[in-house]
Amino acid sequence: MERTLIIVKPDAVQRGLTGEIIKRFEQRGLRIIGMKLLQVSRELAEKHYDVHRERPFFASLVEYITSAPVVVMALEGSDAIVAARTTIGATKPSEAAAGSIRGDYALEIGRNLVHGSDSVENGELEVANFFAEAELCGGWARAVDRWVFE
Ligand code: IDP
Numbered sequence: 001m002e003r004t005l006i007i008v009k010p011d012a013v014q015r016g017l018t019g020e021i022i023k024r025f026e027q028r029g030l031r032i033i034g035m036k037l038l039q040v041s042r043e044l045a046e047k048h049y050d051v052h053r054e055r056p057f058f059a060s061l062v063e064y065i066t067s068a069p070v071v072v073m074a075l076e077g078s079d080a081i082v083a084a085r086t087t088i089g090a091t092k093p094s095e096a097a098a099g100s101i102r103g104d105y106a107l108e109i110g111r112n113l114v115h116g117s118d119s120v121e122n123g124e125l126e127v128a129n130f131f132a133e134a135e136l137c138g139g140w141a142r143a144v145d146r147w148v149f150e
Pocket residue numbers: 052057061090091109110111112114115116118
């Protein structure tokens with residue numbers, strides 16, 4: 001089982017898309033093992049986006065993610081990283097596939113609604129950055145799990 005960190009970004013929360021976005025991951029079959037609403041601190045934002053520190057958009061990215069509350073989720077599943085990123089869609093929403101979250105609800109890269117971890121290693125690190133182990137229901141079993149996971 002892989003773990004991925006999903007962030008329903010401030011624009012998505014403000015636009016009332018939180019439920020729609022959660023629904024898509026639930027429907028996909030991914031198991032929610034942690035979820036909360038919080039306003040991201042500058043410190044946490046800079047840690048989360050550390051790989052982008054030298055990019056020209058870093059300041060606006062930190063501004064964006066700290067601007068209003070977000071909903072963060074830790075999801076678990078087979079191939080959770082790739083599955084979640086496919087459900088999210090391409091980084092640039094104007095090029096995201098129709099049917100993906102970004103392809104259905106977003107237009108601009110700086111308002112692209114949702115974050116998903118990009119590797120197994122980063123999934124573990126990012127979940128740990130946002131959740132204490134005690135906040136996670138790791139390994140809980142859903143009644144439908146055997147109908148989702150082979
Ligand atoms: P991802 O969210 O699809 O993984 P990354 O390349 O990791 O995309 O970039 C992180 C976030 O930084 C993007 O989701 C987007 O909000 C923002 N971003 C990326 N590239 C640009 C850019 O060229 N201009 C403005 N913002 C950008």
